[in-house]
């Protein structure tokens with residue numbers, strides 16, 4: 183491991199050295215003059231730069247490329263303006279040969295090239311027969327202090343494409359200025375520049391996330407002045423497609439922020455609809471870098487509320503006997519987007535005692551999208567029709583809602599009117615395969631007992647037993663598979679009296 187680290191370290195050091203060597207070797211490109219191409223028909227005969235010190239250099243027109251490093255550098259102060267003039271000579275008399283082009287580059291950031299923004303300070307191309315050019319040049323506030331380079335270029339227009347500082351664009355092998363002249367000068371940049379304000383924002387985007395429709399939320403951001411002069415803010419405004427959903431808390435303008443200080447701005451999102459909304463805050467100031475912009479994003483969402491729905495419109499238990507119970511279920515569903523809280527769940531009405539509810543505790547909380555099954559039991563104590571209402575009180579509705587429950591009792595499963603029979607039970611009922619009949623006969627009865635099944639029209643559909651029984655308990659099991667589903671009566675006949683017992687057959 184140590185070896186690897188040492189090797190890595192060595193490589194790093196080597197790269198660092200190489201980098202420094204390369205850096206030390208940095209110098210400006212020399213325009214690739216090809217002497218065999220053309221004669222210097224035109225050229226620069228004077229360059230005058232009136233800086234804090236003045237350059238006034240007269241030269242032959244035909245000196246092609248020359249770096250005048252023996253001359254003292256022209257001193258320029260950051261932020262100031264200076265006049266630069268160039269005088270040319272053209273030995274050609276033909277009209278086509280009189281058109282001249284001039285470019286001047288200054289390596290303001292001193293990175294040994296002339297390619298950075300603002301470094302081509304003079305551009306005159308194609309339409310000039312002038313032999314004298316001058317321009318007032320402003321030294322950028324951000325220029326690097328120290329010695330740097332200016333390159334002055336001149337050539338005939340005709341037959342030559344646009345130049346760059348190191349050759350012709352797209353044709354690097356062609357000599358730059360091969361009917362003209364290129365001159366390099368040293369420039370010395372001094373000064374601290376004019377203090378400038380600089381607007382810096384604490385965020386690019388304020389994302390409000392979800393805000394309930396017709397409610398508001400606010401977020402803040404800071405405008406800081408990271409420059410060296412007072413920042414004057416003249417306008418803060420909201421723009422963009424959804425600007426109506428956003429606003430800025432009132433602030434007095436113009437607003438001055440001293441260097442190093444900041445101001446907190448409050449943005450407000452007030453969705454009056456549902457959906458995603460985008461806008462932006464634009465901040466206009468004396469920072470020349472353009473307005474500051476903070477993007478605004480937010481989503482209008484529906485107000486959270488529970489919504490109660492029932493799985494059934496009503497509950498009908500149908501028909502059962504008194505000594506039976508029957509259970510049915512219904513579901514309470516929450517189809518809303520907030521928790522449903524059921525505080526009241528009870529049976530009311532004249533027959534409330536015949537019904538009971540189970541399967542829950544109160545208060546019953548049902549999360550959004552969930553449902554709970556409620557068990558309702560019907561246990562009638564008398565023959566007849568029963569009706570009641572299940573009352574459901576919750577935070578979903580102003581008034582409790584009701585669910586109607588009904589059921590019918592066919593009466594006791596075994597009631598004996600025949601004085602010869604003490605008791606009878608018929609199970610199961612409803613039945614599907616077999617029925618079991620138990621009955622007791624009084625002491626001293628010698629009548630024949632007939633048991634049979636009739637349909638609703640009174641037709642005998644099945645005979646079960648016909649015997650003269652002795653007193654005591656009797657037990658008959660009968661197959662009813664051959665009878666279709668429906669309502670029947672079990673008839674027990676004894677001594678000329680008949681008793682009917684409802685029988686329901688289900689399939």
Ligand SMILES: [Ca+2]
Pocket residue numbers: 225226227241242243244245246363365
């Ligand atoms: Ca010259």
Ligand SMILES: [Ca+2]
Pocket residue numbers: 288289290291292293294295296297298301
């Ligand atoms: Ca540069």
